[in-house]
Amino acid sequence: MSDEGEKEEGNKAVLMRIADALDRLAPPPARQISLTSGDAFLWDAANLKSIAPFRPIDIDLLTGIDQQKARLLDNTRRHAKGHAAHDVLLWGSRGMGKSALAKSVVRTAQGYQGSIALVETASDQLENLSALFEILASAPRRFILFIDDIGFSEGSSQPRLLRSMLEGGASQRPDNVRLYVTSNRRHIVPRQMSEQDDPINPRDAVDDQLALSDRFGLRLGFHAASQDDYLAIIARYAEAHDLDFEPDDALLWAKQAGSRSGRMAWQYIVELAGRAGKSLV
Incomplete structure:
Protein backbone atom coordinates (compact mmCIF):
# COMPACT_ATOMS: atom_id res chain seq x y z
CA MET A 1 0.00 0.00 0.00
CA SER A 2 1.31 3.51 -0.85
CA ASP A 3 2.07 6.12 1.75
CA GLU A 4 -1.04 8.08 0.67
CA GLY A 5 -3.19 4.96 1.03
CA GLU A 6 -1.83 4.25 4.49
CA LYS A 7 -2.43 7.86 5.47
CA GLU A 8 -6.05 7.70 4.24
CA GLU A 9 -6.68 4.49 6.16
CA GLY A 10 -5.19 6.04 9.25
CA ASN A 11 -7.43 9.08 8.95
CA LYS A 12 -10.48 6.83 8.59
CA ALA A 13 -9.50 4.92 11.72
CA VAL A 14 -9.11 8.15 13.67
CA LEU A 15 -12.51 9.41 12.49
CA MET A 16 -14.15 6.12 13.45
CA ARG A 17 -12.65 6.29 16.94
CA ILE A 18 -13.91 9.87 17.32
CA ALA A 19 -17.38 8.85 16.14
CA ASP A 20 -17.41 5.93 18.58
CA ALA A 21 -16.38 8.21 21.42
CA LEU A 22 -19.10 10.73 20.57
CA ASP A 23 -21.69 7.94 20.47
CA ARG A 24 -20.67 6.90 23.97
CA LEU A 25 -20.86 10.48 25.24
CA ALA A 26 -24.21 11.28 23.61
CA PRO A 27 -27.29 10.50 25.70
CA PRO A 28 -29.45 7.68 24.41
CA PRO A 29 -32.43 8.78 22.34
CA ALA A 30 -35.58 9.45 24.32
CA ARG A 31 -37.76 6.37 24.54
CA GLN A 32 -40.97 6.90 22.63
CA ILE A 33 -43.98 6.21 24.81
CA SER A 34 -47.38 5.19 23.57
CA LEU A 35 -50.12 7.75 24.14
CA THR A 36 -52.80 5.20 23.35
CA SER A 37 -52.09 3.33 26.57
CA GLY A 38 -51.27 4.51 30.06
CA ASP A 39 -53.46 6.55 32.37
CA ALA A 40 -51.31 9.61 33.11
CA PHE A 41 -48.24 11.38 31.79
CA LEU A 42 -45.82 14.13 32.83
CA TRP A 43 -44.56 16.81 30.44
CA ASP A 44 -41.11 18.10 31.45
CA ALA A 45 -40.86 20.82 28.76
CA ALA A 46 -39.27 18.45 26.24
CA ASN A 47 -40.55 14.91 26.75
CA LEU A 48 -43.59 13.00 27.91
CA LYS A 49 -43.05 10.46 30.66
CA SER A 50 -45.53 7.91 31.88
CA ILE A 51 -46.84 8.23 35.45
CA ALA A 52 -47.24 4.70 36.72
CA PRO A 53 -48.98 3.70 38.77
CA PHE A 54 -51.62 6.43 38.54
CA ARG A 55 -53.44 6.17 41.86
CA PRO A 56 -55.20 9.39 42.85
CA ILE A 57 -57.42 9.39 45.88
CA ASP A 58 -60.72 7.55 45.47
CA ILE A 59 -63.29 10.13 44.41
CA ASP A 60 -65.79 8.80 46.96
CA LEU A 61 -63.43 9.82 49.77
CA LEU A 62 -63.49 13.48 48.76
CA THR A 63 -65.98 15.01 51.18
CA GLY A 64 -67.52 18.47 51.50
CA ILE A 65 -67.15 19.36 47.82
CA ASP A 66 -70.08 17.39 46.39
CA GLN A 67 -71.27 20.07 43.96
CA GLN A 68 -67.79 20.70 42.57
CA LYS A 69 -67.22 16.96 42.29
CA ALA A 70 -70.42 16.35 40.35
CA ARG A 71 -69.87 19.19 37.89
CA LEU A 72 -66.23 18.38 37.20
CA LEU A 73 -66.91 14.67 36.77
CA ASP A 74 -69.73 15.39 34.34
CA ASN A 75 -67.47 17.69 32.29
CA THR A 76 -64.70 15.08 32.25
CA ARG A 77 -67.04 12.31 31.12
CA ARG A 78 -68.29 14.50 28.28
CA HIS A 79 -64.75 15.14 27.11
CA ALA A 80 -63.86 11.44 27.33
CA LYS A 81 -66.79 10.64 25.03
CA GLY A 82 -65.85 13.31 22.51
CA HIS A 83 -68.70 15.64 23.45
CA ALA A 84 -68.47 19.36 24.05
CA ALA A 85 -66.65 20.12 27.31
CA HIS A 86 -65.16 23.10 29.11
CA ASP A 87 -61.72 24.18 30.16
CA VAL A 88 -61.92 24.43 33.95
CA LEU A 89 -60.52 26.74 36.61
CA LEU A 90 -60.56 25.33 40.14
CA TRP A 91 -59.90 28.18 42.51
CA GLY A 92 -60.04 28.89 46.22
CA SER A 93 -58.69 27.93 49.61
CA ARG A 94 -55.55 25.87 49.96
CA GLY A 95 -55.90 22.25 50.93
CA MET A 96 -59.57 21.89 49.97
CA GLY A 97 -59.11 19.21 47.31
CA LYS A 98 -58.67 21.13 44.05
CA SER A 99 -55.70 19.09 42.81
CA ALA A 100 -56.97 15.82 44.25
CA LEU A 101 -60.33 16.25 42.54
CA ALA A 102 -58.80 17.12 39.15
CA LYS A 103 -56.88 13.85 39.17
CA SER A 104 -59.63 11.73 40.68
CA VAL A 105 -62.22 12.68 38.07
CA VAL A 106 -59.89 11.61 35.27
CA ARG A 107 -59.30 8.27 36.98
CA THR A 108 -63.04 7.81 37.43
CA ALA A 109 -63.83 8.79 33.83
CA GLN A 110 -61.36 6.17 32.60
CA GLY A 111 -63.87 3.57 33.73
CA TYR A 112 -66.50 4.89 31.33
CA GLN A 113 -66.85 4.73 27.57
CA GLY A 114 -64.20 6.76 25.80
CA SER A 115 -60.46 7.08 26.15
CA ILE A 116 -58.96 9.81 28.30
CA ALA A 117 -55.65 10.42 30.07
CA LEU A 118 -54.15 13.05 32.35
CA VAL A 119 -51.11 15.06 31.30
CA GLU A 120 -49.53 17.07 34.12
CA THR A 121 -47.08 19.91 33.69
CA ALA A 122 -45.60 22.66 35.86
CA SER A 123 -47.07 26.14 35.82
CA ASP A 124 -43.81 27.62 34.51
CA GLN A 125 -43.90 25.56 31.30
CA LEU A 126 -46.50 27.55 29.34
CA GLU A 127 -43.94 28.62 26.74
CA ASN A 128 -43.21 24.97 25.94
CA LEU A 129 -46.78 23.76 25.53
CA SER A 130 -47.00 24.29 21.77
CA ALA A 131 -44.66 21.31 21.28
CA LEU A 132 -46.81 19.25 23.65
CA PHE A 133 -49.98 20.21 21.79
CA GLU A 134 -48.49 18.98 18.52
CA ILE A 135 -47.85 15.58 20.10
CA LEU A 136 -51.25 15.28 21.75
CA ALA A 137 -53.18 16.46 18.69
CA SER A 138 -52.08 13.41 16.71
CA ALA A 139 -53.10 10.88 19.39
CA PRO A 140 -56.46 9.10 18.97
CA ARG A 141 -57.71 9.84 22.48
CA ARG A 142 -58.72 12.67 24.77
CA PHE A 143 -56.51 14.43 27.32
CA ILE A 144 -56.85 16.64 30.38
CA LEU A 145 -53.86 18.97 30.66
CA PHE A 146 -53.49 19.59 34.39
CA ILE A 147 -51.61 22.69 35.60
CA ASP A 148 -51.49 22.94 39.38
CA ASP A 149 -51.23 26.07 41.51
CA ILE A 150 -50.82 28.53 38.67
CA GLY A 151 -49.93 32.13 39.38
CA PHE A 152 -48.18 34.98 37.64
CA SER A 153 -45.89 37.72 38.81
CA GLU A 154 -46.63 41.35 38.03
CA GLY A 155 -45.64 42.20 34.47
CA SER A 156 -45.49 38.59 33.30
CA SER A 157 -46.45 37.86 29.68
CA GLN A 158 -47.73 34.39 30.59
CA PRO A 159 -51.35 35.46 31.26
CA ARG A 160 -51.70 36.47 27.62
CA LEU A 161 -50.16 33.18 26.54
CA LEU A 162 -52.65 31.23 28.63
CA ARG A 163 -55.52 33.30 27.26
CA SER A 164 -54.35 32.53 23.73
CA MET A 165 -54.48 28.80 24.48
CA LEU A 166 -58.06 29.14 25.69
CA GLU A 167 -59.56 31.41 23.05
CA GLY A 168 -57.51 30.80 19.90
CA GLY A 169 -54.25 31.87 18.36
CA ALA A 170 -50.99 30.22 17.44
CA SER A 171 -50.75 28.40 20.78
CA GLN A 172 -54.39 27.28 20.98
CA ARG A 173 -54.88 23.88 22.55
CA PRO A 174 -56.13 21.15 20.18
CA ASP A 175 -59.73 19.90 20.24
CA ASN A 176 -58.83 16.67 22.04
CA VAL A 177 -57.29 18.58 24.98
CA ARG A 178 -58.95 20.49 27.81
CA LEU A 179 -57.14 22.50 30.47
CA TYR A 180 -57.81 21.93 34.17
CA VAL A 181 -56.02 24.67 36.12
CA THR A 182 -55.91 25.25 39.88
CA SER A 183 -55.26 28.61 41.52
CA ASN A 184 -55.63 30.09 44.97
CA ARG A 185 -57.09 33.22 43.36
CA ARG A 186 -60.32 33.42 41.45
CA HIS A 187 -58.82 35.75 38.86
CA ILE A 188 -55.40 34.03 38.81
CA VAL A 189 -53.55 37.32 38.32
CA PRO A 190 -53.23 39.29 41.58
CA ARG A 191 -54.46 42.85 41.62
CA GLN A 192 -51.82 45.34 42.71
CA MET A 193 -52.41 48.61 44.53
CA SER A 194 -50.18 50.24 41.91
CA GLU A 195 -52.92 49.63 39.33
CA GLN A 196 -54.94 52.39 40.97
CA ASP A 197 -52.17 54.87 40.18
CA ASP A 198 -51.52 53.82 36.58
CA PRO A 199 -52.25 56.91 34.44
CA ILE A 200 -52.53 54.92 31.19
CA ASN A 201 -55.97 53.33 30.91
CA PRO A 202 -55.90 51.86 34.45
CA ARG A 203 -59.40 50.38 34.20
CA ASP A 204 -58.56 48.67 30.90
CA ALA A 205 -55.38 47.19 32.36
CA VAL A 206 -57.21 45.77 35.35
CA ASP A 207 -60.08 44.41 33.25
CA ASP A 208 -57.62 42.78 30.86
CA GLN A 209 -56.01 40.90 33.75
CA LEU A 210 -59.25 39.90 35.46
CA ALA A 211 -60.78 38.71 32.17
CA LEU A 212 -58.39 35.78 32.09
CA SER A 213 -60.55 33.67 34.38
CA ASP A 214 -63.55 34.34 32.13
CA ARG A 215 -61.89 32.29 29.39
CA PHE A 216 -62.55 29.14 31.40
CA GLY A 217 -66.02 27.84 30.59
CA LEU A 218 -66.36 26.26 34.03
CA ARG A 219 -65.10 27.94 37.20
CA LEU A 220 -65.42 26.02 40.48
CA GLY A 221 -64.83 27.67 43.86
CA PHE A 222 -63.44 25.84 46.89
CA HIS A 223 -63.97 27.54 50.22
CA ALA A 224 -62.48 27.07 53.67
CA ALA A 225 -63.96 24.18 55.62
CA SER A 226 -66.37 24.83 58.43
Missing part, protein backbone atom coordinates in the same frame (compact mmCIF):
# COMPACT_ATOMS: atom_id res chain seq x y z
CA GLN A 227 -65.91 22.91 61.67
CA ASP A 228 -68.65 20.47 60.62
CA ASP A 229 -67.12 20.01 57.17
CA TYR A 230 -63.71 19.37 58.68
CA LEU A 231 -65.05 16.71 61.04
CA ALA A 232 -67.10 15.11 58.23
CA ILE A 233 -63.95 14.79 56.10
CA ILE A 234 -62.11 13.12 58.96
CA ALA A 235 -65.02 10.79 59.66
CA ARG A 236 -65.07 9.65 56.02
CA TYR A 237 -61.32 8.98 55.98
CA ALA A 238 -61.45 7.27 59.38
CA GLU A 239 -64.24 4.96 58.25
CA ALA A 240 -62.37 4.03 55.08
CA HIS A 241 -59.23 3.15 57.04
CA ASP A 242 -60.90 1.60 60.09
CA LEU A 243 -59.66 4.24 62.52
CA ASP A 244 -61.33 5.67 65.62
CA PHE A 245 -61.11 9.35 66.48
CA GLU A 246 -62.37 11.85 69.03
CA PRO A 247 -63.81 15.11 67.63
CA ASP A 248 -62.15 17.18 70.35
CA ASP A 249 -58.77 15.70 69.46
CA ALA A 250 -59.38 16.38 65.76
CA LEU A 251 -60.32 19.99 66.49
CA LEU A 252 -57.23 20.44 68.65
CA TRP A 253 -55.11 19.19 65.74
CA ALA A 254 -56.65 21.81 63.46
CA LYS A 255 -56.21 24.54 66.06
CA GLN A 256 -52.52 23.70 66.44
CA ALA A 257 -52.12 23.61 62.66
CA GLY A 258 -53.81 26.98 62.31
CA SER A 259 -56.43 25.95 59.77
CA ARG A 260 -59.24 23.56 58.91
CA SER A 261 -59.05 21.98 55.47
CA GLY A 262 -59.10 18.65 53.68
CA ARG A 263 -55.32 18.62 53.80
CA MET A 264 -55.27 19.13 57.56
CA ALA A 265 -57.89 16.40 57.92
CA TRP A 266 -55.73 13.94 55.97
CA GLN A 267 -52.67 14.84 58.02
CA TYR A 268 -54.69 14.10 61.15
CA ILE A 269 -55.61 10.69 59.68
CA VAL A 270 -51.91 10.01 59.09
CA GLU A 271 -51.30 10.88 62.72
CA LEU A 272 -54.11 8.56 63.87
CA ALA A 273 -52.79 5.69 61.76
CA GLY A 274 -49.31 6.22 63.14
CA ARG A 275 -50.58 6.16 66.71
CA ALA A 276 -52.47 2.94 65.98
CA GLY A 277 -49.46 1.32 64.32
CA LYS A 278 -51.25 1.04 60.97
CA SER A 279 -50.26 1.70 57.36
CA LEU A 280 -52.40 3.76 55.02
CA VAL A 281 -51.13 2.07 51.84
Whole structure:
Protein backbone atom coordinates (compact mmCIF):
# COMPACT_ATOMS: atom_id res chain seq x y z
CA MET A 1 0.00 0.00 0.00
CA SER A 2 1.31 3.51 -0.85
CA ASP A 3 2.07 6.12 1.75
CA GLU A 4 -1.04 8.08 0.67
CA GLY A 5 -3.19 4.96 1.03
CA GLU A 6 -1.83 4.25 4.49
CA LYS A 7 -2.43 7.86 5.47
CA GLU A 8 -6.05 7.70 4.24
CA GLU A 9 -6.68 4.49 6.16
CA GLY A 10 -5.19 6.04 9.25
CA ASN A 11 -7.43 9.08 8.95
CA LYS A 12 -10.48 6.83 8.59
CA ALA A 13 -9.50 4.92 11.72
CA VAL A 14 -9.11 8.15 13.67
CA LEU A 15 -12.51 9.41 12.49
CA MET A 16 -14.15 6.12 13.45
CA ARG A 17 -12.65 6.29 16.94
CA ILE A 18 -13.91 9.87 17.32
CA ALA A 19 -17.38 8.85 16.14
CA ASP A 20 -17.41 5.93 18.58
CA ALA A 21 -16.38 8.21 21.42
CA LEU A 22 -19.10 10.73 20.57
CA ASP A 23 -21.69 7.94 20.47
CA ARG A 24 -20.67 6.90 23.97
CA LEU A 25 -20.86 10.48 25.24
CA ALA A 26 -24.21 11.28 23.61
CA PRO A 27 -27.29 10.50 25.70
CA PRO A 28 -29.45 7.68 24.41
CA PRO A 29 -32.43 8.78 22.34
CA ALA A 30 -35.58 9.45 24.32
CA ARG A 31 -37.76 6.37 24.54
CA GLN A 32 -40.97 6.90 22.63
CA ILE A 33 -43.98 6.21 24.81
CA SER A 34 -47.38 5.19 23.57
CA LEU A 35 -50.12 7.75 24.14
CA THR A 36 -52.80 5.20 23.35
CA SER A 37 -52.09 3.33 26.57
CA GLY A 38 -51.27 4.51 30.06
CA ASP A 39 -53.46 6.55 32.37
CA ALA A 40 -51.31 9.61 33.11
CA PHE A 41 -48.24 11.38 31.79
CA LEU A 42 -45.82 14.13 32.83
CA TRP A 43 -44.56 16.81 30.44
CA ASP A 44 -41.11 18.10 31.45
CA ALA A 45 -40.86 20.82 28.76
CA ALA A 46 -39.27 18.45 26.24
CA ASN A 47 -40.55 14.91 26.75
CA LEU A 48 -43.59 13.00 27.91
CA LYS A 49 -43.05 10.46 30.66
CA SER A 50 -45.53 7.91 31.88
CA ILE A 51 -46.84 8.23 35.45
CA ALA A 52 -47.24 4.70 36.72
CA PRO A 53 -48.98 3.70 38.77
CA PHE A 54 -51.62 6.43 38.54
CA ARG A 55 -53.44 6.17 41.86
CA PRO A 56 -55.20 9.39 42.85
CA ILE A 57 -57.42 9.39 45.88
CA ASP A 58 -60.72 7.55 45.47
CA ILE A 59 -63.29 10.13 44.41
CA ASP A 60 -65.79 8.80 46.96
CA LEU A 61 -63.43 9.82 49.77
CA LEU A 62 -63.49 13.48 48.76
CA THR A 63 -65.98 15.01 51.18
CA GLY A 64 -67.52 18.47 51.50
CA ILE A 65 -67.15 19.36 47.82
CA ASP A 66 -70.08 17.39 46.39
CA GLN A 67 -71.27 20.07 43.96
CA GLN A 68 -67.79 20.70 42.57
CA LYS A 69 -67.22 16.96 42.29
CA ALA A 70 -70.42 16.35 40.35
CA ARG A 71 -69.87 19.19 37.89
CA LEU A 72 -66.23 18.38 37.20
CA LEU A 73 -66.91 14.67 36.77
CA ASP A 74 -69.73 15.39 34.34
CA ASN A 75 -67.47 17.69 32.29
CA THR A 76 -64.70 15.08 32.25
CA ARG A 77 -67.04 12.31 31.12
CA ARG A 78 -68.29 14.50 28.28
CA HIS A 79 -64.75 15.14 27.11
CA ALA A 80 -63.86 11.44 27.33
CA LYS A 81 -66.79 10.64 25.03
CA GLY A 82 -65.85 13.31 22.51
CA HIS A 83 -68.70 15.64 23.45
CA ALA A 84 -68.47 19.36 24.05
CA ALA A 85 -66.65 20.12 27.31
CA HIS A 86 -65.16 23.10 29.11
CA ASP A 87 -61.72 24.18 30.16
CA VAL A 88 -61.92 24.43 33.95
CA LEU A 89 -60.52 26.74 36.61
CA LEU A 90 -60.56 25.33 40.14
CA TRP A 91 -59.90 28.18 42.51
CA GLY A 92 -60.04 28.89 46.22
CA SER A 93 -58.69 27.93 49.61
CA ARG A 94 -55.55 25.87 49.96
CA GLY A 95 -55.90 22.25 50.93
CA MET A 96 -59.57 21.89 49.97
CA GLY A 97 -59.11 19.21 47.31
CA LYS A 98 -58.67 21.13 44.05
CA SER A 99 -55.70 19.09 42.81
CA ALA A 100 -56.97 15.82 44.25
CA LEU A 101 -60.33 16.25 42.54
CA ALA A 102 -58.80 17.12 39.15
CA LYS A 103 -56.88 13.85 39.17
CA SER A 104 -59.63 11.73 40.68
CA VAL A 105 -62.22 12.68 38.07
CA VAL A 106 -59.89 11.61 35.27
CA ARG A 107 -59.30 8.27 36.98
CA THR A 108 -63.04 7.81 37.43
CA ALA A 109 -63.83 8.79 33.83
CA GLN A 110 -61.36 6.17 32.60
CA GLY A 111 -63.87 3.57 33.73
CA TYR A 112 -66.50 4.89 31.33
CA GLN A 113 -66.85 4.73 27.57
CA GLY A 114 -64.20 6.76 25.80
CA SER A 115 -60.46 7.08 26.15
CA ILE A 116 -58.96 9.81 28.30
CA ALA A 117 -55.65 10.42 30.07
CA LEU A 118 -54.15 13.05 32.35
CA VAL A 119 -51.11 15.06 31.30
CA GLU A 120 -49.53 17.07 34.12
CA THR A 121 -47.08 19.91 33.69
CA ALA A 122 -45.60 22.66 35.86
CA SER A 123 -47.07 26.14 35.82
CA ASP A 124 -43.81 27.62 34.51
CA GLN A 125 -43.90 25.56 31.30
CA LEU A 126 -46.50 27.55 29.34
CA GLU A 127 -43.94 28.62 26.74
CA ASN A 128 -43.21 24.97 25.94
CA LEU A 129 -46.78 23.76 25.53
CA SER A 130 -47.00 24.29 21.77
CA ALA A 131 -44.66 21.31 21.28
CA LEU A 132 -46.81 19.25 23.65
CA PHE A 133 -49.98 20.21 21.79
CA GLU A 134 -48.49 18.98 18.52
CA ILE A 135 -47.85 15.58 20.10
CA LEU A 136 -51.25 15.28 21.75
CA ALA A 137 -53.18 16.46 18.69
CA SER A 138 -52.08 13.41 16.71
CA ALA A 139 -53.10 10.88 19.39
CA PRO A 140 -56.46 9.10 18.97
CA ARG A 141 -57.71 9.84 22.48
CA ARG A 142 -58.72 12.67 24.77
CA PHE A 143 -56.51 14.43 27.32
CA ILE A 144 -56.85 16.64 30.38
CA LEU A 145 -53.86 18.97 30.66
CA PHE A 146 -53.49 19.59 34.39
CA ILE A 147 -51.61 22.69 35.60
CA ASP A 148 -51.49 22.94 39.38
CA ASP A 149 -51.23 26.07 41.51
CA ILE A 150 -50.82 28.53 38.67
CA GLY A 151 -49.93 32.13 39.38
CA PHE A 152 -48.18 34.98 37.64
CA SER A 153 -45.89 37.72 38.81
CA GLU A 154 -46.63 41.35 38.03
CA GLY A 155 -45.64 42.20 34.47
CA SER A 156 -45.49 38.59 33.30
CA SER A 157 -46.45 37.86 29.68
CA GLN A 158 -47.73 34.39 30.59
CA PRO A 159 -51.35 35.46 31.26
CA ARG A 160 -51.70 36.47 27.62
CA LEU A 161 -50.16 33.18 26.54
CA LEU A 162 -52.65 31.23 28.63
CA ARG A 163 -55.52 33.30 27.26
CA SER A 164 -54.35 32.53 23.73
CA MET A 165 -54.48 28.80 24.48
CA LEU A 166 -58.06 29.14 25.69
CA GLU A 167 -59.56 31.41 23.05
CA GLY A 168 -57.51 30.80 19.90
CA GLY A 169 -54.25 31.87 18.36
CA ALA A 170 -50.99 30.22 17.44
CA SER A 171 -50.75 28.40 20.78
CA GLN A 172 -54.39 27.28 20.98
CA ARG A 173 -54.88 23.88 22.55
CA PRO A 174 -56.13 21.15 20.18
CA ASP A 175 -59.73 19.90 20.24
CA ASN A 176 -58.83 16.67 22.04
CA VAL A 177 -57.29 18.58 24.98
CA ARG A 178 -58.95 20.49 27.81
CA LEU A 179 -57.14 22.50 30.47
CA TYR A 180 -57.81 21.93 34.17
CA VAL A 181 -56.02 24.67 36.12
CA THR A 182 -55.91 25.25 39.88
CA SER A 183 -55.26 28.61 41.52
CA ASN A 184 -55.63 30.09 44.97
CA ARG A 185 -57.09 33.22 43.36
CA ARG A 186 -60.32 33.42 41.45
CA HIS A 187 -58.82 35.75 38.86
CA ILE A 188 -55.40 34.03 38.81
CA VAL A 189 -53.55 37.32 38.32
CA PRO A 190 -53.23 39.29 41.58
CA ARG A 191 -54.46 42.85 41.62
CA GLN A 192 -51.82 45.34 42.71
CA MET A 193 -52.41 48.61 44.53
CA SER A 194 -50.18 50.24 41.91
CA GLU A 195 -52.92 49.63 39.33
CA GLN A 196 -54.94 52.39 40.97
CA ASP A 197 -52.17 54.87 40.18
CA ASP A 198 -51.52 53.82 36.58
CA PRO A 199 -52.25 56.91 34.44
CA ILE A 200 -52.53 54.92 31.19
CA ASN A 201 -55.97 53.33 30.91
CA PRO A 202 -55.90 51.86 34.45
CA ARG A 203 -59.40 50.38 34.20
CA ASP A 204 -58.56 48.67 30.90
CA ALA A 205 -55.38 47.19 32.36
CA VAL A 206 -57.21 45.77 35.35
CA ASP A 207 -60.08 44.41 33.25
CA ASP A 208 -57.62 42.78 30.86
CA GLN A 209 -56.01 40.90 33.75
CA LEU A 210 -59.25 39.90 35.46
CA ALA A 211 -60.78 38.71 32.17
CA LEU A 212 -58.39 35.78 32.09
CA SER A 213 -60.55 33.67 34.38
CA ASP A 214 -63.55 34.34 32.13
CA ARG A 215 -61.89 32.29 29.39
CA PHE A 216 -62.55 29.14 31.40
CA GLY A 217 -66.02 27.84 30.59
CA LEU A 218 -66.36 26.26 34.03
CA ARG A 219 -65.10 27.94 37.20
CA LEU A 220 -65.42 26.02 40.48
CA GLY A 221 -64.83 27.67 43.86
CA PHE A 222 -63.44 25.84 46.89
CA HIS A 223 -63.97 27.54 50.22
CA ALA A 224 -62.48 27.07 53.67
CA ALA A 225 -63.96 24.18 55.62
CA SER A 226 -66.37 24.83 58.43
CA GLN A 227 -65.91 22.91 61.67
CA ASP A 228 -68.65 20.47 60.62
CA ASP A 229 -67.12 20.01 57.17
CA TYR A 230 -63.71 19.37 58.68
CA LEU A 231 -65.05 16.71 61.04
CA ALA A 232 -67.10 15.11 58.23
CA ILE A 233 -63.95 14.79 56.10
CA ILE A 234 -62.11 13.12 58.96
CA ALA A 235 -65.02 10.79 59.66
CA ARG A 236 -65.07 9.65 56.02
CA TYR A 237 -61.32 8.98 55.98
CA ALA A 238 -61.45 7.27 59.38
CA GLU A 239 -64.24 4.96 58.25
CA ALA A 240 -62.37 4.03 55.08
CA HIS A 241 -59.23 3.15 57.04
CA ASP A 242 -60.90 1.60 60.09
CA LEU A 243 -59.66 4.24 62.52
CA ASP A 244 -61.33 5.67 65.62
CA PHE A 245 -61.11 9.35 66.48
CA GLU A 246 -62.37 11.85 69.03
CA PRO A 247 -63.81 15.11 67.63
CA ASP A 248 -62.15 17.18 70.35
CA ASP A 249 -58.77 15.70 69.46
CA ALA A 250 -59.38 16.38 65.76
CA LEU A 251 -60.32 19.99 66.49
CA LEU A 252 -57.23 20.44 68.65
CA TRP A 253 -55.11 19.19 65.74
CA ALA A 254 -56.65 21.81 63.46
CA LYS A 255 -56.21 24.54 66.06
CA GLN A 256 -52.52 23.70 66.44
CA ALA A 257 -52.12 23.61 62.66
CA GLY A 258 -53.81 26.98 62.31
CA SER A 259 -56.43 25.95 59.77
CA ARG A 260 -59.24 23.56 58.91
CA SER A 261 -59.05 21.98 55.47
CA GLY A 262 -59.10 18.65 53.68
CA ARG A 263 -55.32 18.62 53.80
CA MET A 264 -55.27 19.13 57.56
CA ALA A 265 -57.89 16.40 57.92
CA TRP A 266 -55.73 13.94 55.97
CA GLN A 267 -52.67 14.84 58.02
CA TYR A 268 -54.69 14.10 61.15
CA ILE A 269 -55.61 10.69 59.68
CA VAL A 270 -51.91 10.01 59.09
CA GLU A 271 -51.30 10.88 62.72
CA LEU A 272 -54.11 8.56 63.87
CA ALA A 273 -52.79 5.69 61.76
CA GLY A 274 -49.31 6.22 63.14
CA ARG A 275 -50.58 6.16 66.71
CA ALA A 276 -52.47 2.94 65.98
CA GLY A 277 -49.46 1.32 64.32
CA LYS A 278 -51.25 1.04 60.97
CA SER A 279 -50.26 1.70 57.36
CA LEU A 280 -52.40 3.76 55.02
CA VAL A 281 -51.13 2.07 51.84
